[in-house]
Amino acid sequence: MKRVPITGGKMVLTPDEQAIETKHLGFTISPHEECGVEEAVRIVESQGGEVVVLTLGPPEAEEQLRECMALGADRAIHLVSGEEWDAQATASALVDAIRGEEPFDLIVLGNESADAGNYQVGIRVAYALGLPVVTGLKGLTVADGRARCEQEVATGRDVYDVALPAVITVKEGLNLPRYPSVPAKLRANRKPVDARPVERPAPKLEKLRLVVPEGSRKQAEILGEGAAAAPRVVEVMQQLGVA
C-alpha cells in the first residue's frame, strides 16, 4: 500500500519540479490498493486468516496504514523512510519484509501507484519471491488453494487460474471498498503497527524533473440554459444515437 496525495484539483508542481505541491492536498491510500485491501479483508472475513498491510513510506504513512486497518486489516508493517525510492529498491525492501511473514497465501498489490505509476513493484516482488503473478485484476475468487484471476481486456475478460501462494496486482473497480465505520476507525487505532526504519540504497534511477501532462482539455460543454437549451440537447442526443 502506498500513501499518495489526494488529487482532484489542478495539479501543481513544486518550483524545482521535483515533486507535486502538496500543501493544499490531503493524502490517501492509492486507489488500486484500497480495493486490494478490501478484497483481502473480504477473503479473510469469509475464509478466515489474517490481513497484514505493508507500506514503505514516510512516518505520516501510518495514517494510511490505520485507514487500511479501519477497512479491516489486522495489523501493519511500516518500513519508515522519508525518501523517494525507485521501484527496484521498493520491491527489494518489501520482499525482505514479506519473507519475515512466511508462510502466506496471497500477496496483493495495486497494479500501479497513483502518483509514480511505475507498474513494476508487484512483478518485481513476485519474481524475487519466485511466485506466479497475475496483474491488473478486476475480478478475484479464492478457493481450495487456488485463485481465479480476471483481467479486463477489450473483448471481455481473460481468466487465469493460479495456485497459491501467488502475487496479484489489482485495479480500482475490483470491488467497491466499504466506508469505515466509527467503531472500525477506533479499533484501527488500537491495532499494532510494526514500524521499522529502512535505509534507502543508492538510487539507480535519476529523476530529472516532473511534467504535468496536458489533460483532456474540455470535459464539459454548456449547451445553454433553461428551455432555450432543449434543441441543442436533442441534437446531441440524436448524434449519440440515444434519441
Add this chain to the structure above:
Amino acid sequence: MTETSSLPTTARAVVIGAGIVGNSLVGQLAQLGWTDLVLLDKGPLPNPGGSTGHASNFIFPVDHSKEMTQLTLDSVRQYREAGVFTESGGIEVARTPERMQELQRRMSSAKAWGIDDVSIVTPAEVKELVPFVDESVIVGGFYTKSVGIVDSLRFGTIMRERAQEQGALSVFANTEVLGIDVEHGRVSGIRTSRGDIATELVVVCCGVWSPKIARMAGATIPLTPAVHQMIDVGPVPHFKDTKGTIEFPIVRDMDTNMYERQDGSGLEIGSYAHRPILHEPEEIPSNEEAALSPTEFPFTERDFQQQMEDALELIPDVLNDESVGIKYAINGLLSLTPDGLPLLGETPEVKGLWSAAAVWVKEGPGVGRALAEWMTNGESEIDLQSSDIARFYECQRSKEHVKARAAEGFNKTYGIVHPAEQWDSNRRVRLSPFFSREQELGAVFFEAAAWERPQWYESNAPLLEEYGDRINRREAEWESRWWSPIINAEHLAMRDRAAIFDLTAFCIFDVVGPAALETVQQVSMRQMDVANGKVVYTPVLSPSGTFKSDLTVMRLGEQQFRVVTGGAHGMADLKWYADHAPADGSAQITDLTSAWTTLGLWGPRARDILASLTPDDVSHEGFPFGTCRTVEIDSLRVLASRISYVGELGWELYVPMEQGAKLWDLVWEAGEPHGVVPAGIGVYGTTGRLEKCYRAFGFELDADYNVVEAGMAWGKVKTPDFVGKAAHVEHRESEPAAVLCTLTVDDHTSADGTKRFMLGREPVLSKEGKPLVDAHGRRSYVTSAGAGPSIGKHILLSYLPPEHAVVGEELRVEFLGEHYPVTVACNDSTPVFDPENARVKA
C-alpha cells in the same frame, strides 16, 4: 439567471463575494432602492467555494448576546419567508451539573430576548425527541422548538436574483478582484480580471478571504480562517423511513463541543473540540487547485479521535452499527475574530470600503439587512455596536493578536463563558504608567481595550475586616468567579475617605480647528457652545434618536474640544466624530489615547488631598463641578476635571503618559494621611456607578432605547442642529414605551438556601412570573447588576413598561432558573445613594 456579459465601467457599489452575506446584502440594497449594483465572485455560482457552500446550515436562535440573537431571529424570519427554512427543533444536551446551570442561563437569555419556545428537558424527554441518543450519558437538555436548517445557497440565489429582476444588479461570477483603488483615503474604483469599475463603495463580503481583499485597499479586516471539522456518516438504517432532509432535532453535545444532525439518511457530526487550526487567507487554494472546494481542506483525522469516542458514547445506536460508514470528512474553513463577533461597517482606514465579514449562515440575512440599512440611513434597526469593525485599536488588528484570541476563543464556541471572563492570551500589551505600582499593590488586572486595568487590589484585603458585615460574601461559585468582596470594601473606603483609580483605558481625542465647535455640536446632544473650561456629559445620538454613545467633552479653547469616552467603544466614537467633521479639514481630530493618562481621585477627602498637593484653588467655589482647568501639582501641570462617575467629590487628573508614574506617587503620598486606597474598576464601573444609577453605554444605552426612555432628557433641547435631533424632539413629545428603573433585590435566598446574586442580562418578570413586554415588543431584562455596598442592597437596572415603572412595584427576576423578588426603587435617574447629589457637589 445568466450573468451580464460585460462589466459596467461605473457602479454605485461593488459587493465582492456571493456567499450568504454578499447575496443578502445586494438583495436588501435593491429593496432599499439602490441601483447600479455589481456583485462579483471569483468562483462559480451558485456555490463559489466559500464557507457558505459547506456550512452545516442549522440555526439555534438563543445566544447570550442580544445583538447576535436579534440578527439570528431576523435571519430566521427571512429564511422562513423565502421558504428555505425547515424547523427541526434542537437540543443542547448537558453531561455535567455545571452545564445544566449554563442551560438555565440559556433559558434566561431566551426569555430576555423574547424566545419562548424553549424548555429544560430531562434525559428521558431528550430520548423521546431524539431516540438514537443514549440518555444515560446526559443529565438534561435545553430544547428549542424553533431550531431549524436552511438552504443558504438557495436563499443567496433568491436574494441575488430578486435584485437582478429589479434591474438593480449585475452579477459576475468567475471574476477575480485584482486591486482596489483609493484616492485621498476614499475608494475610487476596483480592478478585476474582467476590467475596471469606477465606484465609491466597495463591500468586502469575502469570508475567509476578506483580510486579503481589504489589504488591497490598505485596510485591515482582522479575522483568521480557522478549521471546523465535520464528518458525514451513513446510510443510517434508523433514518431509512424519514422524509425530507431532517426529521429529528439537532443535538448539540455542549460538553464535548460537538453537534450531531440528521441529514437525510446520513448523520453529520461536527466539532469545535479539536486544537485550534488556523490558516492564512493566502494559504487557501484557488478553485482550480482545490480537490473539493477551496474552503474544504483535507480532513486531519488525528484531530478527530476523541470526538469519535464522544459521539459513539452519545449516539451508539447509530454509530455502533458497522454498516454506517464515514463517507465524507473535511476540515471546513470558517472565520474567527479576536472577540468572536462579526466585522461589520465601514473600515476606519478607508472611506467607502465596507466590511461584512466573519458572519455565519445563522446571522447572514440579518446582517445583510442591517448593513444595507446602515449604508442607506446611517444606522440599522438592529444595533450593530458590538460588531462594528471600527471597534479595534491598532494593536488589536495585528495578525498575532487575531490568531492568539481566535485560538483561545475557538474551544469556547460551545463553552460556558462567564460574563466577566478574561482572555488569557496576548495580555500585557498596553500598560498604564501606574502598572508597576499597581502590581506592587496586588492588583487583579482585567483587560479593557487591550489595557491592563486593575479590577481590585489584593492589598485592600484588610479592609474586609474593617467593614465586616457590611460586605456581602457570595456563596455560590458562579457569582464569585472573576469577583472579590474586596471590591465592596474598596467602595466603602472610597465613600468614607478617598480612592484613586487608574482610568488610562479612556479613549481621548481632540477636535480642533475653526469648525471644531460645529463638529462637536453636530454629534453631541447637549450644548457644546459653553465657556472654556466647561465639562459636558452628553449622549451621542443616532439619526433615529437612540444611543450611539455617551461621553464627556471638555472645552479647552475657542477651537479645541477634548472628548473622553470609554475605552471599549472609543475607536468607534472617534470614527463617528471624524465622519461628521467637514470634508475641508477645518476640524481636525487627533487621537490622544496613548498620549494622556488619567488618574481618578474621588471621595470625601479628595479635596483635602488635592489641596495639599497644589497651590491652586480647588474649593467648591473656586473649582466648581463640571469644570476643568490646569493645576500645578509639584512640577507637573495637570489637567483636572471635576466630574464623577462614582458619586463622590473628586477629579479626573490628566497628565502626559510619561508623567503618570510621578502623578501616582504624589497623590498616593498626599493621600496616605487621609486613608486613600487604590480602587479598581469593580467600584468605578459597577458598585459606585450603580448606587448613583449612572447609565453605561452597551448596557443601558444602545440603539434599542432612546434618551427619554433612559431618563436622560434633562433640560431643554439645544437650538443648534445635531444628529438625531428631530427624532429626539419627537421622543420628548410622546410617552415613553419603557422607563429605565433602578430595582433592588429583596431576597437572595435560592431554593437550596444559598444566597445568589444576579450578574446582569437576566429577564425581569411580573410578580406572577410572566415576562414584561413593552409596547414596542421589547422584553424587560437586567441591563446592569451589582452590589450597592453603601445602601446594603444588590442593585439592578432595567427598562420597564410604564405600568410597572412605579416606585415600590414588586417584580421578579429570574436567575439560573429561580425567581427572586425585587422592588422598583427609582423610576427616573434619581440615585439610590445620595439622591441630592450632595457629595458630588460638596
